[in-house]
Amino acid sequence: MSRITVALLVGGALGILDGLTAWFTPEVRSQLMGIVVGSTLKGLIAGALIGLFARKAARVVPTVIFGTAVGALLALGIALLQGSHYLEIILPGTLVGLLTGYATMRYGRPAAAAPATIR
């Protein structure tokens, strides 16, 4: 699988899982469905950005750092919109970005080199 595909899949899957863990916070349990949808979208956006970055960077450490930063920033945005539960939103979002970055580099296939032009 290409790096972008892996990043999208992992980002989306962890996004769903991340949203579902809101069940452990009783005061937001009633909004679980909305949180899962939002979290999945966030995971997909993070995945797309991380996948594009991984294609260019092609190195594990920068991709993991980029993934962590993207995850944290997107989660911060959500937390700011929410206006509460900063830590409960930012920390898991950061974790999603970190794992997506690592998985993308570890399991994604680099893009094939363009064939040489024969003159």
Add this chain to the structure above:
Amino acid sequence: MSRLDDAALARLRQSVREPDLSGTRYRLAGVAGSGGMGTVYVALDTELGRRVALKVLDLEDPEAEARLRREAEVLARLEHPGIVPVHDVGRLGDGRAFYTMKLVEGERLDQSAARLSLAERLRVFLRIAEAVAFAHARGVLHRDLKPQNVMIGPFGEVLVLDWGLAKVVSDPRGRADGATGNRRAPGDTGEGSVLGTPGFMAPEQQSGGSGSVDARADVFSLGALLQSLLPPGAPAPLRAITRKAMSPRPDDRYPAAADLAKDVERFLEAAPVSAYPENLLRRALRVAKRHRVAAAIVAAYLVGRGLILLFTHH
């Protein structure tokens, strides 16, 4: 009168036993091994310039000759990469029957298995089962499957050898479907004769009832062969597969070699095997093993998320 010493006598015996290849296209190049009814020589095919294995009867015996010819005929009908091909059949100048086949160079499975990993052994086993399933589809039972009769070539070829006890059980176009299709051919072993190797022979084969032996007798032998390839403490599903294949009652075994192979293949793919019913925990562990990457990522996330929950709730 002068006496011959022992060495001279042995040389004389050897030269008497040596096949008379005059008038044939073959020249003797060595001895590959000897079996119950004959000797396999290494010979040079002078017309094609290649080395072949030449099997010759040790004695002129009409019954043994019929069996040798039948073995050659059986091999000739089994054109498969896992079965040694026959090149030629005929009679030597000294009157003994012979046939030539591909010279298989390599190591016997019982000698090479120790160096292989479990997965490699299972892949070799699948190739053996595939060749046996092919023979069954052509109406031929091997009846002497054991690691000593499997050769691993230098390029990883797997060849099932020694079809001397093979039995034709049904029409070549049909399936080896049991005693009903059996027919006697010249050189076939008769009712009551026990042929095979103890430990690898199915109980019904051991009892000498040749008519009751069908493809499931080879399934038993394949199970015994698989068991001999397993290290101590082998995974439970594999042990369950060998138990099922080696059930004393033929009806309790896999109905065909291909079904046994399918279960081994499923084990290699970390898929559920029919011989091993599993509970929820075992099933979860197998699924995690099959999807290691996904399981590792989810586990890493859950551990991290658990720590975050603990941290934020305190």
